[in-house]
Amino acid sequence: MLESFPCLIVTARLKQVSEQADLTGSSFDEALVTTSATFRELYPNRKLPSFAWLKVHGVAGRADFGLAPGHRLVVSERAYDVLRPYQLEHAIVEPFGGFRFDHAVGDTDYSPLCEGPDLDLVRALTQRLTVPLLAEERIRTPQEARAALDAGAWAAIVGAAITRPQWITAHSVAAIEQRPSLSGEA
Structure with a gap:
């Protein structure tokens, strides 16, 4: 996964795994990734994998992919378990400690519409x-x-x-x- 604020880019394989696991709070789109002359000079035989744009629209703490204040990516434990085998050792992972969600339950297509409190x-x-x-x-x-x-x-x-x-x-x-x-x- 590459992060280029405010854009998240994942490999096509990670996209496929996320879709197969039916992870919520995101969608994918095409991502055109090109290499610079310096990259090609330093890595003349390196072929980049195909990438996809991970568009996060979920709410942190509610969906599998969400954005916290400051546009920080938050993933659920379920999503983390799905993604862990795909070289996350370079990612900075820390517990999500936010406790305020600025939306009403039922305001999104992935949250339940409740008559009373959820x-x-x-x-x-x-x-x-x-x-x-x-x-x-x-x-x-x-x-x-x-x-x-x-x-x-x-x-x-x-x-x-x-x-x-x-x-x-x-x-x-x-x-x-x-x-x-x-x-x-x-």
Whole structure:
């Protein structure tokens, strides 16, 4: 894998392995790699492999390929296991310790659309992270906040449930309308 900010280039073999493993958060495109006169002079018999452009669109910590702040490539453990046999010994590998994801669950085509908080994600992240996890997004009730804490979050952030009275009213009215009447009428 070659890194040429902001571009990631992989060998055609690494592209094939990534696609076969169905790794998420990326797509591939053609990459035209040429050599300089100096390269050809220094390595007259060296033939370069075919390369592909690795276009990362995933979110770090959610997809197999993601970008962290500063455009640093973050790969999941699953992706790392797939890529490890392909000469990663020259790569600088360190744990991803970020704990803030600036998107709502369900905002991307590879993340689940949840009615409430994504408790599976909270559990998965708290098992891997060494920093406190702040659960945010789709936490609207005390029960959902408690569920996020029970799933391992250090804190649960409720925003719209407090700051948008029209949202609170609409959800309250919808819940009341779903409740059966006391007289037995639907």
